[in-house]
């Protein structure tokens with residue numbers, strides 16, 4: 001193993017991946033979502049696009065063997081392993097605006113948006129770089145009528161995914177900050193990361 005860390009509840013981190021590195025994202029306690037953004041190390045203007053990923057895979061779901069694609073329709077990450085089985089490509093990161101609109105919370109609240117901004121600033125990135133993330137372990141159900149419902153994650157303690165880098169990448173991951181809904185099973189906990 002090259003590197004490992006734990007992202008404490010309601011915080012985030014950023015790091016570089018070399019092409020072919022394997023990133024393991026672990027739901028340590030279960031029921032916790034991790035948001036992920038990825039950028040081409042050589043040109044940060046190329047970044048993860050959930051819309052292009054849905055377009056290329058022809059599905060709002062992602063399964064082992066599928067890729068996460070960039071805004072230039074290049075594969076950035078391969079989903080190599082998955083013990084959880086449900087992830088989200090539809091939702092934006094939680095943010096002060098979201099907490100205000102959805103929950104009427106005006107006080108300061110930790111958020112994935114703020115955490116992404118904090119850990120990406122040192123690479124010269126700003127608000128304009130924070131698009132919709134890959135929401136690992138987030139369990140979004142879609143009804144036939146198109147109704148979107150976020151349910152508790154399917155992941156239990158120790159469930160994980162492995163993503164293999166298809167390019168040299170800058171990656172940011174957060175342990176999602178929403179404790180008000182089923183998204184994180186009403187409790188924010190930590191996320192484990194390993195690079196091999």
Ligand SMILES: [Zn+2]
Nearest residue numbers: 094112176177
């Ligand atoms: Zn979040």
